[in-house]
Amino acid sequence: MANPINYSALKKNSPKIYSLIKKEEIRQKEGLEMIPSENYVSAEVLQALGSILTNKYSEGFPGRRYYGGNEVIDEIENYAIDLAKKLFSVPAAIVQPYSGSPANLIITMAVCEPKDVVMGLSLASGGHLTHGANLSFSSIFYKAVNYEVGKDWKIDFDALEKLAIKHKPKLIWAGTTAYPFKLDYKKFRKIADKVGAVLVADCSHITGLIIAGAHESPVPYVDIIMTTTHKTLRGPRGAMIMVTDRGMKKDPELKTKLERALIPGAQGGPHNHTTAAIAVCLEEALKPSFKKYGEQIAKNAAVLAKELGTISETHLVLLSLTDYGYGMGYQGQYALETAGITVNKNSIPNEPVSPFYPSGIRLGTPALTTRGMKEKEMVQIAAWIKEALEEIRGHDTPKEKEQRAEYIRNFKKEIAGNKKLLRIKKEIAKFTEKFPVPGID
Ligand SMILES: Cc1ncc(COP(=O)(O)O)c(C=O)c1O
Structure with missing residues (x-):
């Protein structure tokens, strides 16, 4: 197969970077890539990522931009949003987060005031930094309480429930980074309801499995979903935030709060080449x-x-x-x-x-x-x-x-x-x- 990216200009005028890309190609081809958060994107995703869409500033959302000249970008972003809504059966999707960590910052800002309690699986038990680890924004600006796995390496829901009742978190993260077992979203929901917390599924690692039906979907149980787009979903480096029907019912303003937390809260102009590549990977995931x-x-x-x-x-x-x-x-x-x-x-x-x-x-x-x-x-x-x-x-x-x-x-x-x-x-x-x-x- 011909290489989907034509590197001729790079080869001629930036030989150093060209040769390093070629060196990395060999590493990716001749080795076994077994980091569970990594994947190989399609030629189509690569081409969208390498497009001139990177040239455009588009702060704001479709139909509501700070700058002119965004009529095509609006079409691209609306298309990506529609595909995300269809794939996950959710009423609202935001496709602009630069990556998973900023997306989790945006969610925390939308749901919590500074110093509110957030609860997530500890780093040591397989959770993500942004779910309340030391030195992360999630414990610097919020009061982080971590739950743990038990001796069987599985989430200890009894201990989680006790901690939730004691600390009354505003937000509970259901999501993992180094955890080989399925997640029981129903159990998380019961506990979140008991203490009135917003329940967020960070299914970054397992989105591809959820789409394939190889893992239960969080959609019926949680209020918000965050997924990176570059792991099992096999798209470009980026992230999406989605609000479920349940989340909309709980707080009809949730989508607006998330959008405001994104801009002006945490980000500037969206990476439009990435948005287009996300649309391409969502098309692929719908097949x-x-x-x-x-x-x-x-x-x-x-x-x-x-x-x-x-x-x-x-x-x-x-x-x-x-x-x-x-x-x-x-x-x-x-x-x-x-x-x-x-x-x-x-x-x-x-x-x-x-x-x-x-x-x-x-x-x-x-x-x-x-x-x-x-x-x-x-x-x-x-x-x-x-x-x-x-x-x-x-x-x-x-x-x-x-x-x-x-x-x-x-x-x-x-x-x-x-x-x-x-x-x-x-x-x-x-x-x-x-x-x-x-x-x-
Ligand atoms: C569960 C989870 N959430 C969020 C992230 C953060 O994503 P990113 O590295 O794109 O910031 C990761 C990354 O490994 C993750 O595993």
Whole structure:
């Protein structure tokens, strides 16, 4: 397939950036991208992103802009909004958030006054920074209360309910970043109703599964939905905020409050090239083939997890490396990277070492599934992962905190020359030839 982007001008006049893009193309093509929040967008999404729509300023919303010349942009944004409403069966959608974190800021500003209580899953238990983590706006400007997972790594709803009754949050986040289990939105709703909180689903990670029917939809249960558009939804980097019928009924002003929190509250001009690319990815998500894609992501993750000795009910596998040694997240990430497998180090629930030197890795199947890989390939990939991870044994993180940074730096250098890992990398590069990456020739 020809490359969907013609780089001839860039090649001639910006050779440095051109050559780095080509280098990254090779990395994305010859390796196994297993970060669960990543994906490969289609040629169509790439082309919309690379369009002249980036030239235009359009502060405001369709029909209500600060600047002239927005008649075409209005058509594009209205089209994206209509597609989002259709895909999720919701009455209102906003497609301008620059990304997931600003979208969550916008939602919090629309629902809460500064210092109001917000509740979300803690970072350590698999929640997102913007749901009330230290150093995030969500705990600097609001009073953040975190709920946790229990010993079984699942959300402890009894403890959540007690915390909610005690702290009376204005907003409860139902959403996760490193959580391999399905979410029970009905339970969240019951608790939100008990304390009069606005319930927001941040389904960024699992939107593709929801569309495919591989995860229950939050629409009947929550007031607001936020999703990034670049994870399992397979679109450009961006985000959407939607209000459900329930949310509209609860507060008919909710959409207006969200729009005001967006501009002038938190953002300026929308990224129109991204809006167009979001429309394209929503068109793709409305096709029957997307349902198959979303189902396959979950089937692949279930097989991958089983082969690695754990469980996944979603697109994501959270793997404890405590059997390999002490604080092995970095070591696991670097060993796998050397072998051509991209994952990220991650805390595990009740992290025994430190969030800075965590004990696990997080991996997932959305990008591999886009390349056409299925259960059979997951078995092979799990075998490579297990073989690669054997190489970290005996390389435990030092118990002395001050020695850790240097130890990990040296480990990274040392493992880069590991023969077994470099052999796996070669095998993987050969293996990936059969699975094209959309958008890369
Ligand atoms: C659940 C969740 N919400 C929000 C975000 C933030 O998205 P972004 O990185 O686009 O700001 C993420 C990103 O990982 C996420 O997992």
